[in-house]
Amino acid sequence: xxxxxxxxxxxxxxxxxxxxxxxxxxxxxxxxxxxxxxxxxxxxxxxxxxxxxxxxxxxxxxxxxxxxxxxxxxxxxxxxxxxxxxxxxxxxxxxxxxxxxxxxxxxxxxxxx
Amino acid sequence: xxxxxxxxxxxxxxxxxxxxxxxxxxxxxxxxxxxxxxxxxxxxxxxxxxxxxxxxxxxxxxxxxxxxxxxxxxxxxxxxxxxxxxxxxxxxxxxxxxxxxxxxxxxxxxxxxx
Numbered sequence: 001x002x003x004x005x006x007x008x009x010x011x012x013x014x015x016x017x018x019x020x021x022x023x024x025x026x027x028x029x030x031x032x033x034x035x036x037x038x039x040x041x042x043x044x045x046x047x048x049x050x051x052x053x054x055x056x057x058x059x060x061x062x063x064x065x066x067x068x069x070x071x072x073x074x075x076x077x078x079x080x081x082x083x084x085x086x087x088x089x090x091x092x093x094x095x096x097x098x099x100x101x102x103x104x105x106x107x108x109x110x111x112x113x
Numbered sequence: 114x115x116x117x118x119x120x121x122x123x124x125x126x127x128x129x130x131x132x133x134x135x136x137x138x139x140x141x142x143x144x145x146x147x148x149x150x151x152x153x154x155x156x157x158x159x160x161x162x163x164x165x166x167x168x169x170x171x172x173x174x175x176x177x178x179x180x181x182x183x184x185x186x187x188x189x190x191x192x193x194x195x196x197x198x199x200x201x202x203x204x205x206x207x208x209x210x211x212x213x214x215x216x217x218x219x220x221x222x223x224x225x226x227x
Contacts, residue, residue: 004156006156034214042219042220043202043217043218043219043220044157044215044217045217046215046216091154093156093157095156095215101159101162103159104149104157104158104159105156106155106156107155109154
């Protein structure tokens, strides 16, 4: 199957700082990328959908000014958690979609201290 | 609102036995379903999918059954192995023909006992 690379795999940051997570589709062009958040022992919750070259569409309850998404190319989308707080600590997962199937990255464990 | 849910949060099986993981969905407009396996600290891994015009699909050691009448989906794993221990999620997609935006169920933790 296609490969989606997510970086970093884990990050620890201080409260109030910003963290950028990258999601790359390595062997296909992803017209759409999705960002999910997963708390321990819970399911994946969709945060936002991004299409290359346009603004992301955020799910209800997700602050667009706090979770900045950029999808500047067909192979790269970034999620920036701005002014991170301990409650933002979570497992963030991206998926990339070409025409049909969506492929998932390996996830990023964010810990805000 | 519409949701996808699972009957069993945990499932323990003996190595070599068959496993059955169930999922109930409520969005009657969904016509594409996927099962994912997620190991600890990793992203979801695609296992098998099925479209609503089918009621059964088989892969290597896995079978997915779809009952649209009762909105029920199941994943059967034959001869369960220790490496099958993980959390299994069903996911649905209401957009016909594409596996893009997904709604995930709550997950089932499968533990394979030696």
